[in-house]
Amino acid sequence: MFWLFHKKTILFYLLFASVLFYLCTCNLQVNIHSFLFLFIMILVTGATGGLGHQTIDFLLTTTPASEIVAMVRDISKATDLIKRGVDVRQADYFDYPALVEAFRGIDKVLLVSAVAFTDRVRQHQNVIDAAKEAGVKHLFYTSIQRSSDFVMPQVTESDLATEAYLKASGLVYTILKNGYYFEGLGYLIGNQVPDGQILFPAGEGKIAFVTRTELAAATAALLTGEGHENQEYTLSGSQAYSFHDIAREFSTLAGRDITYENTEAASYIAQQVAAGLPEVVASFLAQWGEAAKHGMLAGTYHTVERLLGRKPTSLRDFLKATYFPGT
Incomplete structure (x- = not known):
């Protein structure tokens, strides 16, 4: 009786191994892609700001916290995100080495645009360059709606420059004109x-x-x-x-x-x-x-x-x- 049970167990594992072998040979590309897609890491910058924080709130309704990273300047302001299981990383748009480190292992980055009256173009270029160096696959940028050619000096000019730089970077991009x-x-x-x-x-x-x-x-x-x-x-x-x-x-x-x-x-x-x-x-x-x-x-x-x-x-x-x- 024991031998019969043992034999059935062996047959089960042989069958299981055969199925795995089939998936890994006959359908390798599709299944590896599907497997990897289950573990897409998303990083949101400006995560203690209004738009960044609320975006994470919505991400958490459909995505495990283990797949979400919040980038902040001041970790003490992100305690609620830490309590919810979100990986919080500290970096500043002006600190290029910190940006590269923060982006390690990240697939998608949401770049929430810098506030007006700062060197927005330099900050955004730092983020784009760091994302590329760290191996980020896809960068989303929050720009501004432009339904006419009117130019706002503190907003539109830097958005246009950032969009052009992002498109020329070689990164896969998505531009959100809010x-x-x-x-x-x-x-x-x-x-x-x-x-x-x-x-x-x-x-x-x-x-x-x-x-x-x-x-x-x-x-x-x-x-x-x-x-x-x-x-x-x-x-x-x-x-x-x-x-x-x-x-x-x-x-x-x-x-x-x-x-x-x-x-x-x-x-x-x-x-x-x-x-x-x-x-x-x-x-x-x-x-x-x-x-x-x-x-x-x-x-x-x-x-x-x-x-x-x-x-x-x-x-x-x-x-x-x-x-x-x-x-």
Whole structure:
């Protein structure tokens, strides 16, 4: 009886070994590719920032924490990610050796673009060069929506330079041209319901707003999907709104008349400076008005809607949740 059991065990292992041999010879390429695809390592830079952190939040809903790496400048700010099992690595865009070390063993990198008023081009080039040296296979870059030829000195110029450098690097790339955050509306017109008038230098221009949360969800979907090699996507809302539209929605929600008046950039800057903003910041905010006026942010695309499987947040829903919570 023991011999019979032992014989069956041997036959089982022989059969198992035969199957493995078949997979490794007759279907070698397909199965090795499938096996390796199960262990794609994804690194997100700027992981303690809003977009980077939220992208990791969404990645964790579909991807094991062991396959996600967060790159940060200050590890003490990433304790929540560490507790969730994410590998946290310290590096700075200006520190090339640290970048190379952080990118070791990584397949895909999400380069969250550096903030304005820094040497963005140099930082981005460091990341691209380090990724190439470390053997990264695919780099995703968060650029800005450009539906017109309008150029913002602190944003568009460096994005164009980065995109050109990335395309020439030889790395597989995906460029994400992100729309203007709904959450950024408060910087432009204030965080309180307007008293009676919105003053902003956007003319009749429109913006295809999208929430940062929805951008993060779409970005995570692209990072974990296939078929995005050497592609460019504009991730904006599927509807564009003028500041007249914003005033009308405020009026409906507030139950009183609120209007929009286009103002000159100089007047807007002076108003913001009088309210306590540094002039350089006020000027930067005014540039977004000029960008809207010249159609840079008006293009509507359905990529976010397709990736989310639903329509993005509407203007009314955002205003209601942000300016009229609990109503």
